[in-house]
Amino acid sequence: MWSIAVCMYICLSGKLPFLGETKEEIFMSVLSFDLKLFEDPDFAHVSMEAKDLLHKMFVRNPAKRITTL
Numbered sequence: 348m349w350s351i352a353v354c355m356y357i358c359l360s361g362k363l364p365f366l367g368e369t370k371e372e373i374f375m376s377v378l379s380f381d382l383k384l385f386e387d388p389d390f391a392h393v394s395m396e397a398k399d400l401l402h403k404m405f406v407r408n409p410a411k412r413i414t415t416l
Contacts, residue, residue, distance in 0.1 A: 348412050352404035359397065360389040364405075380405070 356364045364380060367373035382405060385398045403413040 348404045348414065349409075352401055355397075355401060355404070359393050359401075360387070362389060377407075 353364055356362075365373050365376040367376050382402055385393070385401070390398065400413075406412040
């Protein structure tokens with residue numbers, strides 16, 4: 348789900364959700380990722396349903412993340 352969320356984020360915003368030049372920087376970007384970014388103008392055209400789905404897919408704890416089952 349997390350990987351699909353990343354792809355969906357890129358398709359909807361045209362941006363990468365996690366930035367960094369090293370693995371460590373990217374990991375820190377994942378840890379500090381703020382879903383309030385959906386208030387960004389790049390997400391103005393995105394439906395509330397799509398934003399809600401992304402929120403459920405970007406839950407860090409896999410046990411609490413939405414699944415396909």
